[in-house]
Amino acid sequence: MPILFGFLFFGPLFAQIMDGLGRQQPLGLSTLALGLIVGGAWGIFAFFRGSWIWARP
């Protein structure tokens, strides 16, 4: 589920935040592509770590 959440929610969320800030093609990528890379990577990290914030119960 964290992987899905990273790609399906954080991905477009980061993209729309960058759009709102007027960042056109950050690092030569579309905002959605970069959002999916960052959000997806965070989701993959959260899945394997069992935590979005490193600390876990």
Place this chain on the structure above:
Amino acid sequence: MGQAMTEAELRKQERMIARKYADRFPWEVPVWGLSNLLIWLSLWPLVFLDILPLWIAFPIACVNVMACFLPAHEAVHGMIARPGPKLRWLNELVGHSSLFPMAMPYRIQKLTHFEHHKHVNHPEHDPDITTQSRGPWHAIWQSLVHRQRGKGGVLRGYGYILEKIGRSDVLVDGALYQLTFLAALFALAWNGYAIEAALLWWAPRHIDIAYIQFFFSWAPHHPAVKRGRYDNAKFFKSRVGNIASMGMQYHLIHHLHPFIPLTDTPRAFRELRPILEARGCRFEGDLR
């Protein structure tokens, strides 16, 4: 007063005072629960249609999500109507619907909350013992940490308790609520409303879980060690006042007499105070 009264007299006096407050129909609970839900629901079209700016809607949503918990908690205790009477449907409607912004199933909340009442501060049987912390900042941090999946899943504490009481069937509610919540967030995000979804639902929910756990569980029970009827919680003067602390300055009144409506606990406290002092309850600050 306390020194002069016997155990039986204290008990009788306490029961008499408590009964006075428990017999009222708490009209404010359904009004609060249903209107709070309507306000939160109305934020969505108001924001989508650019009638209300998101920066104003966000704090309102935070208040809504926090405020949705208390009417549901009143319903858990059958404050509107206990099982049987005609208005029981209203009690259950408020319980189920007012918790919706929190994406929290009422049945799970109800069953685990009863276990909390039965086993306050018990290290294994109290589902809310996870809020036990060293201090206020640690309590907030713990709230964040304990909602991580870790090794046991997000409903780890509640799931364990529900299994223990033979009601793991209601975990289905949790799965359905979670799937609905996530599906709504994903659909909104992929239709260009990710920031709106984040600020009207996702972030308020996370902020308010911490807020509710802090005031509803940590603050009144800290250090959450004693388990006696009169010392499993304390009376405390909150720096942010009674409303902002969700009325939890008087939380022990609720544990002693769960049928007293939340809005009556300050008055019940003032009347019961001599008895509570005689019972050796804990008081922190100048609470009136």
